[in-house]
Amino acid sequence: MRRTLSIALVSTTALDGDSAHTIHLRELARALARPATGEEHQVTVYGRREDPAARGRTRLAPGAALVLLEAGPAAPLSDDELLGHVRDLADALRRRWAGAARPDVVHAHGWIAGLVACTVAHEMDIPFVQSYEGLAAGERRLGREVHPARMRLETAVGRGADTVLAAHTGEANALARMGVPRPKISVRPLGVDGEQFTPAGPAMPRGDRPRLVVVARDLTDGGVATAIQALVHAPEAELAIAGGPAREDLENDPVVHRLTIMAKELHVADRVIFLGRLPRRSLPKLLRTARMTLCLSPYQPAPMVAVESMACGVPVLATAVGANADSVLDGITGMHVPAGRPVVVGRAIRRLLAEETTLNGWAIAAADRAHSRYSWTRIANETLRAYDKLLPVPEVEPAAEETEDELLTALAS
Missing domain, CATH: 3.40.50.2000 (Glycogen Phosphorylase B;)
Structure with missing residues (x-):
């Protein structure tokens, strides 16, 4: 039977909007908290405050919450700007995890979140998992500007992680080519909301053309x-x-x-x-x-x-x-x-x-x-299995010793 876990999902955003990153973290947190196996885990998503009026803690679902950390101005920042606040974010995590909020496993999403979480997790001897959700090489192929050190830092975070969860096979292969050890890498895809996206339901108007x-x-x-x-x-x-x-x-x-x-x-x-x-x-x-x-x-x-x-x-x-x-x-x-x-x-x-x-x-x-x-339930259970491989095997309590009279009774029956 799987133990109850305290899971920290680390991001550098406030999870506003409908980006793939935001949807993935929200749905993963909810599914991890209440997987289909009937277990209940405590999941905390750590983001960065981007709005001065935002609440510091928000409930996402039973067992899952979003906590916003103070680091830099309360506004959306570019990657270059975020790198100047990595130390502040790491310090905020240290303070959170120094007491009862210490997680059993840390899972960072995004390369800057990986820089933040990797150091703190290693200092505190907490298993560390990394997901990228996009690599520098792919951004460059699209003609987008990326931080000059991003690819090197992505590789460093991957090598420092206990496990790297790639979003697809292509990303797994790219990470291996970058120098992340292949045995550390496994694929965990993004999921789909099976209640919202279904064949049956309301549809927009359309004409006669296919x-x-x-x-x-x-x-x-x-x-x-x-x-x-x-x-x-x-x-x-x-x-x-x-x-x-x-x-x-x-x-x-x-x-x-x-x-x-x-x-x-x-x-x-x-x-x-x-x-x-x-x-x-x-x-x-x-x-x-x-x-x-x-x-x-x-x-x-x-x-x-x-x-x-x-x-x-x-x-x-x-x-x-x-x-x-x-x-x-x-x-x-x-x-x-x-x-x-x-x-x-x-x-x-x-x-x-x-x-x-x-x-x-x-x-x-x-x-x-x-x-x-691609159901979120399946993705969450596969992710939990990846976490379990990094955690110490729980000790099994020894069975109570039977008395001599109980043994004699059992033999006579």
Whole structure:
């Protein structure tokens, strides 16, 4: 029987908003506190205060709470700015963990959180687990600026961890190439909310055309442009694009303007719908209108879109990169397609739209895989097993010695 644990999840944000990082930490904390096995654990998520009016402690679920630490100004900070407050965050954790709040295991999320937590956990002889949720190499491939020392520090944190939990196989391989020992690395993917993302439920309106859906954090990552270009070769379909600025700001956004010009030049503008950034509660309603979801980013796709689409019973056409390479089973829950090849993608879409039986089979398999493999309950139990491997085996209390009379009675019966 697994013991009751005190678990510390360490971040450097206040868990505001609907980013993949925020959703992952909230849902993981809730699932760890009350896993399906009936056990109850105490889970504390440690973040950094980013709003002077925010409460210092917030209940996330029974057994799970968010505690905000004071370090630097109470405002969102960039990575470069956060690095100047690593010592303050570490000192705040030391004070918290010096007494009754000492955890049994520490699990950091993000490379700066790893820098903060690794030192304190080692000083206090607490098992330390690291998750990255994105590496410097992937950010650079997208053309984003990263701190010059980030890759070196990511490697140092991984080597200092007792266990590293990668979000997908590609990340695990990248960590090994960086120098993190392979035996330390195992894969624990992001989960999906199986109550919110389901095949049945309310859906947005749509017309008679079969709808393709793209959900992108960044409209410039290459996947959106490929989807628009692919529409030329799937003349019966329409494309709904969620992401980028808020809906009211679409007309003034330069990226949306450039993509709109592209659609006009390709004569597909009448079949392209820009929805802007959707509130999270609206995403299942959009996905349920899709015949297929397109996840075509060449480098670092949004990590949750494919699984959330599958949970809604929507097959996924995806580039085999990042988490998509693991979650989308080629020819079973969707199809792997090459990055930056709109002709290939478009012809695949056209062929599949004519194969109703194939798409219906993929839809059933997609929902089954998402709700079984990626349920938060399963992810939490796999994470708990990773923690258990680092903890000392609890001593078993010796059974009470039987008296001589009890032994004689047992032998005579």
